[in-house]
Amino acid sequence: MKRLCLLAAAATLFAAPAFAEDTITVGFTDSQTGPLNVDSLGQQRGYEFWRDEVNAAGGIKVGDKKYTVKFVSYDDQSVGGRVQQLYTRLINEDHAQFLFSPYSSGLTAPAAVISEQYGKIMIDSGGAEEKPFELGNKYLFMVITSASHYLSGAVEALKAKDPHAKIAMVYSDDPFSKAVLTAAKQQALAAGLQVVMDESYSPSTTDFGPIVNKIISSNADAFMGGGHYSDGATLARQMHDQKAGMKWISILVAPADDKFGELGPAALGVTVPSQWELQVNYKPQFGPTTAEFAKAFQDKFHAKADYHAASGYTSGVVLQHAIEQAGSIDPEKVAAALNATDITTFFGHVKFMTDPGHHGLQEAHKMVLAQWQNTDGKLGRQVVWPLEAKSADLIYPISASQ
C-alpha cells in the first residue's frame, strides 16, 4: 500500500508540470464587500461565465494546443488602497499571466500602475475614466466606451426633443462621474443647450432634499448626473417625491440595475447610458450572440444579464480572440494582437486606439440610452437611442409616461 502511495505521489509530481503548461492564469480583484459590490458582482459573473464556457469548449486554442483558463481573485473590499497590494500579489505570488480590471475607475487606475510596471496585459471592463490611457501605458486595453462618451447619446436625444433645454448637472465628487459630466457639459454647450447648474456632491450625501430644491430654483427642465448606486437611486426618488418637474432625467449607473425598478413611479421615464442592453442585436464575428449569451447567463445565474456582466464576459472574449490570433501567450505578441483587434462581438464593435497619447482606449464601441418605461403594465428598460437600435420610442417629457 505504502509503495502504491509513493508511486501515485511520483506520478502526480511528474504530471503536474504538464498540467501547469496547459493552463492560462488570469488574475483580478472584485468587490465582494463594500459599496461597489452590486456592480462588481455583475462583472465578476461575466468573467466567470466566460471562463466556464471556454473551459467547457476545451479551452483557448494556441497553435495546436488548447489552454484551459484558471482564475485567481481576491476581494478588494471596494477600497483603492488594497488594489495595488493585491495585483502585486496576483503577479508575483500567483503568477497570473493576464489580468482583468477591478470594478470602477477609482480602482482600475491604481491597478493599472502595477500591471504596467510588470508588463502584464490588463483588459479593462470596469473603469471608464480616460486618464490612465493618456499616460503612455502599453498593456492596458479598455473594452467599454470611455467616460467622455457616456452621456453623448443623452445630449443628442435631448437636443432632438428640445433644442432649448436647460440642464442641471449634479454629480458625485468621484473621478468617473466628474469625467463623464465634464465631457457632457462641453457636448451640451456645443449642441446649443444651456447648463444652468453644475455642481458635485460628496459621495456620502444621504439627503438630497436641499439639492433638489436648488435644482428647482435653477429653473432647469432637464437633469443629468448621479454617480454610482445608492446616490443615483436616492436622487431619482427625491426628485419624484419633491415633484421637481424635470422633463428629462439621465442618471449614471444606478438605473442600469434591475433593482432600480423598486423605485416604482420614481423610476418611470429615467434614462441611463448603458454599455449594453438585452435588446441590442449585433452580429458577432467571434463569441456568442446576444440571445445565446442572455439565455445561458439566465440559466446559470437565474438572473438577467446586465451590462456589467456583458462587459466582463467581453473582456474574456477579447483576450481569447487576441491569444488565438497571436498563436502565443507571450505578452508582447498578445498585446500586438490586441492593438490589431477590430471585431464585432455580441457586446458591439471592439477596436483599440493605438496612438501613444490614448493607447488602449476603446474607439469603436457605442453606448445606448435606455429608459425606464411601463410596457404592458411591467416596468423595465427599453433602448431608446440611437434610433437605429431602439426597442421603444423615447418618452418626452417624463410626465407623459406617468
Add this chain to the structure above:
Amino acid sequence: MLGILASIIDGVLVGLVYGLAAMGLTLIWGVMDVINLTHGAMIVAGMMALYLLANALGISPYLTLPPVLIGGFFVGVALYWIAIHRMVGRPPLMSLLSTFSVNLILIGVGTAVWGTALFNVEVSLPGITVGRYTFPGAHILAAVLAAVIAALLYVFLHYTRTGKAMRAVANNREAAELVGIPTTRVLAISVGVGVALAGVSGMLIGTLFPFTILSGDGYQLKGFIVTVLGGFGNPVGALLGGVALGLLEGMVTPFVPVSWTLVIEFALFVLVLIAFPGGIFASRRGAL
C-alpha cells in the same frame, strides 16, 4: 427666497429624524460612557426590518414601528450582554473596539445575505406644495413621529421608575447601587432603549430614502456631529442638535456649491468642540 425657505423647512424635517437617530447614541453614552459603534448597523437593521415586514406582510410601512421598537429593545439588551457588560468602567477604547467588532460582524453577515443591493419602500402620502416646492408627506410624518417619540422618551426618563433609575445611574452609579437600584439591569435596559431608538430612526429614514446594507455609516457619522452639537449624554439636546444640523444643511446648500456642505458641517463640528467642549446644549454631566 421661497427656495431657501423650502430648503430650511426640509432641513428641519429631516433634522428631527437625525436627532432621533442620535438620541440612542447619546443615551448610551450618557448612562455608561460607552460609544456604541454598532449604532449605524442598528439603524440599517431598522431599515431592513421595515423593508422585510412591509413587503412580507403587505402592511403599511408605519405599522412596522411597534415591532421594530420592541425588537430593537431586545436586540439592544442582547448587545449589552455580548459586547458591553464587561467593558463598562474600563478605558473607552475597550468598548469602542468591542462594539466596532460587533458592527463589522453585523455588516459582514448583512452583506453576505443581501449584498449591497438597493432597497426601497414605497410610501404614498400626499405632500404639501407651496409654489414649485413640495414637502413630501413621508418627510412630514417622519418628523412628527420623531418628535413624538422624543417626547415619550423625555416622559419615560423623568416620570417613570425605570427612567429615573437610568438617570440616577447616569448621575452616579455607586450611589445608585447604594440605594438599591439594580444597576446592571438598568444598564442593559439603557442599551435596549438606545438600540430601539436607532432601529426606529432607521425605520423612519427607510420611508424617506432608498438604502443599502451599508447606509448606516453615513447616519452614524451624522449621529456623532449631532451628539457634539447637542451635548454629550443629553437626549433632548440630541434632538435639538439634529434640528440644528438639518437647518444648517438647508441654509448652506442654496448659497454654496453642494460639495462644500460636508466641509462646513465638519468645520462647525470642530468649532463647537473648541468653544463648547461638552456640546452647545450640554447640561450638567449625567443629567440625561
